Amino acid sequence: MNRLLVIISLLLCLTDANAAASGKQSHTAESKTLTNSSVSLTLRIQDTKEGAYLLAERADRSQPLPPDALNVTLNRMGGRQDIIHFESYENGLRSTSFIAEPHSFLANIALSLGENSFSWDWEKHEARTEIDDAYSSQAGVTTNVATGGEIKKHTEVYGQLTIPPQQRAEVHARFTGIVEQLFTDIGQTVKAGEAIAQVQSNDSLQSYDVKAPINGVVVSRNLNIGELTRTTPLFTIVDTSVLWAELKVFPAHRGQVAEGKSVHIIANGRQLESTITSIVPSHEGQPYQLALVKVVNKDGLLSPGDLVTGIVDSQQKSVPVKIENRAIQILNNKPVVFLNEGNAYQATPVTLGLQDDNFSEVVAGLSVGQRYVVDNSYLIKADIQKSGASHAH
Incomplete structure (x- = not known):
């Protein structure tokens, strides 16, 4: 509230306070007449449709003003200097280039006429306070x-998290037989190479271990002890430590979204950094392409099916x-x-x-x-x- 009051006060009375403190005009005229005992020079800014020129004339127009006799340097705020060159124009001189806005500067003016040299300063302000x-x-x-x-x-695209195909495994028994033991169950974490079941082969009557092919979590179990294995998988295991963000890229965005571009994935209030791995056609002829983005999920806070936003660095310079x-x-x-x-x-x-x-x-x-x-x-x-x-x- 205090800050708001200060701002309102500033808007209402700042100019008056500044004027009282400085006693200066906010800006000066577009021309300046510079004189001494023997010469009078008028500088004037002339606006045209193309830009503004700096004109220079002597009070005594009967005497020409050579272009190389006049040197003007415009000193602007921030240390910038504009060196102005002149050419003959009508009864005097005109700058060979436009005078950049704002027309606010301290001009150092030097005039050489024969053996005589003259110098002046012209301070001109506009759009300044x-x-x-x-x-x-x-x-x-x-x-x-x-x-x-x-x-x-940036270009925003939207999609959802999925499990990469290589991180999902349906575990089958190698030989048809009777399930003798189950060493894991739904929701348990297993490691690649770990025995998760024991099956007795119908052909050899020998028991063998069924091992997990990948690290992950068991998400389904389809047989019980004593049942016969056929084509039905014993377990389904998924590894969610890395997910894919499948981002929908509609035709309007295809020029901005491409393989290899950096992308910021916003999911469940978190931002994760990655790159676009590839662009593939959508399933079943949908009117968009899919940008596949690898998303690291080692803490397990993300889940397949989560909706996400992808902010693509579509142009970087x-x-x-x-x-x-x-x-x-x-x-x-x-x-x-x-x-x-x-x-x-x-x-x-x-x-x-x-x-x-x-x-x-x-x-x-x-x-x-x-x-x-x-x-x-x-x-x-x-x-x-x-x-x-x-x-x-």
């Missing part, structure tokens, strides 16, 4: 550092940069994350790639090592929107 550490801490705002790693996309999904917000109809340096928070658009349940690949907009907001990032978004700083245009 400042929040005191006390507010952000109480509201549960947390940050993390962008890293690379694995992205695993090592990516240079990934972020936690809960960090992503939508601002100006674009996915953004919020960079953090000290008390300052900066929205930066990101281009996302492969996503799984927890992480997203960042194709562009964020670099390894940059610190971004993870928990309660919506509070940063709300403050930027309240201050009208989401975009300066």
